[in-house]
Amino acid sequence: MAFDSVLSSKHVCVVGAGPTGLVSARELLREGHSVVVLEQNHDLGGQWLYQAASATATVHSSVYASLRLNAPRIYMEFTDFMFTPVEGRDTRNFPGHRELFLYLKDFARCFGLTELIRLNTEVVHVGMAAETGKWIVRSRDRRTDDGEFMEEIFDAVVIATGHFSLPRLPKIRGMEEWKRKQLHSHVYRVPEPFQDEVVVVVGGSLSGSEIALELVHVAKEVHISTKHSEIPQKFVKPVAKYAHLLWHQQIELLCEDGTVLFADGSSVVADTILYCTGYSYSFPFLDTKGVIHVDENRIGPLYEHTFPPSLAPSLSFVGIPNKFIIFRFFESQGRWIAQVLSGKRKLPSADEMMKAIEEVERHQELEEPKNFIQVIAELLEVMASLQVSNNS
Structure with a gap:
């Protein structure tokens, strides 16, 4: 027109x-x-x-x-x-x-x-x-x-x-059957609700890394999952500094009992998955x-x-x-x-x-x-x- x-x-x-x-x-x-x-x-x-x-x-x-x-x-x-x-x-x-x-x-x-x-x-x-x-x-x-x-x-x-x-979520096997908490960073505000939890943070972008480093002060464990086959440079020092901050490759499977299986073969039983996926x-x-x-x-x-x-x-x-x-x-x-x-x-x-x-x-x-x-x-x-x- x-x-x-x-x-x-x-x-x-x-x-x-x-x-x-x-x-x-x-x-x-x-x-x-x-x-x-x-x-x-x-x-x-x-x-x-x-x-x-x-x-x-x-x-x-x-x-x-x-x-x-x-x-x-x-x-x-x-x-x-x-x-x-x-x-x-x-x-x-x-x-x-x-x-x-x-x-x-x-x-x-x-x-x-x-x-x-x-x-x-x-x-x-x-x-x-x-x-x-x-x-x-x-x-x-x-x-x-x-x-x-x-x-x-x-x-x-x-x-x-x-x-x-509008949160964008990844497609992961077992996602619908996984009955524990699954959230997107869109609704994340403060770390206190994750006190003493085992949290898996999906995504290594700015929000993912910032939120993971905030959660590490209240959570029992924080596991960062990214698509990288090697640990990203920005996570090297934090992972070395905090024993309960761990890095993994992307998630391969979510199990009904709360187990999160990663592509590198490691696994963890988590309370919450927090998707920082854009x-x-x-x-x-x-x-x-x-x-x-x-x-x-x-x-x-x-x-x-x-x-x-x-x-x-x-x-x-x-x-x-x-x-x-x-x-x-x-x-x-x-x-x-x-x-x-x-x-x-x-x-x-x-x-x-x-x-x-x-x-x-x-x-x-x-x-x-x-x-x-x-x-x-x-x-x-x-x-x-x-x-x-x-x-x-």
């Missing part, structure tokens, strides 16, 4: 009031658009709004109590609103999660975003009205069990719901009649991680890359979307965008899998190109 080339104001719905939604709303406002931000929780912040959780809880945030930023402040700030230390708050260069939440609150107040946000509003349907090309957005008031439904029409929708809320993309409210395909690890087709060619520019996504969080990249996406919607910038044709997407996919299939640094470098290159174009 194409908009008129003349500069114009659009009525835009932003789904989500986390960092990506907030900065997108700010950029849309700057371009003169009318903006409504729909947020399902009682406050803004997205992932950075800490929520108590249990094994049966339904929560959005995956942040645990002790979590600190794994990137310095400079990578978690927007270009014209510095994440500088505030007296009386957490002034560390790698502060705790609440400090970033407070930064987002400050950002929203500074740019007049707070009054645009409808809290406790769950989006249940986003679909295009074929006859008008506009978007129908249905939402529900979450403050009551029989919450009132509302239907609204928008010129454009920006999806900014994040992708760290998250899947999920947009259950989005109906594009099959135009956009969503699976666990990928959503597409998206041009430059942002626009689905046949629905651009009236539908867009912010914050899809899942290997890192750099706020200025999200800001560049939001600015690009806002300027395309106003007519200040133009996208290539749908065919040209699809060809570009197919070319990227072809190279990805031919090349060796990229490491973390390569992914960051490529996305920073995209961010730089957007910044140059935005300023031109």
Whole structure:
């Protein structure tokens, strides 16, 4: 769907009031658009709004109590609103999660975003009205069990719901028969509930290693299971330091009696298995009649991680890359979307965008899998190109 080339104001719905939604709303406002931000929780912040959780809880945030930023402040700030230390708050260069939440609150107040946000509003349907090309957005008031439904029409929708809320679980033989506790790190908050337990932590990523090293102070034993055939370098020193912290290869079988059998032949009878195995993309409210395909690890087709060619520019996504969080990249996406919607910038044709997407996919299939640094470098290159174009 194409908009008129003349500069114009659009009525835009932003789904989500986390960092990506907030900065997108700010950029849309700057371009003169009318903006409504729909947020399902009682406050803004997205992932950075800490929520108590249990094994049966339904929560959005995956942040645990002790979590600190794994990137310095400079990578978690927007270009014209510095994440500088505030007296009386957490002034560390790698502060705790609440400090970033407070930064987002400050950002929203500074740019007049707070009054645009409808809290406790769950989006249940986003679909295009074929006859008008506009978007129908249905939402529900979450403050009551029989919450009132509302239907609204928008010129454009920006999806900014994040992708760290739907736990991805591995497929392990015996998983359904294993009757003891099985949890995902999505609902992990503090180590105390695991006091004197034998815990198996599945996954050696950032969350897996941090949580394992936290549990080691309360649990009877902590067993880390990863796909590596040799102990990962980051676990060498901790495993040597703590006699009750042990490393294993991936799980081969879960037995009804509580036994966990690993691929290296070792086994342990465990009380709890804690899966630190990542998250899947999920947009259950989005109906594009099959135009956009969503699976666990990928959503597409998206041009430059942002626009689905046949629905651009009236539908867009912010914050899809899942290997890192750099706020200025999200800001560049939001600015690009806002300027395309106003007519200040133009996208290539749908065919040209699809060809570009197919070319990227072809190279990805031919090349060796990229490491973390390569992914960051490529996305920073995209961010730089957007910044140059935005300023031109």
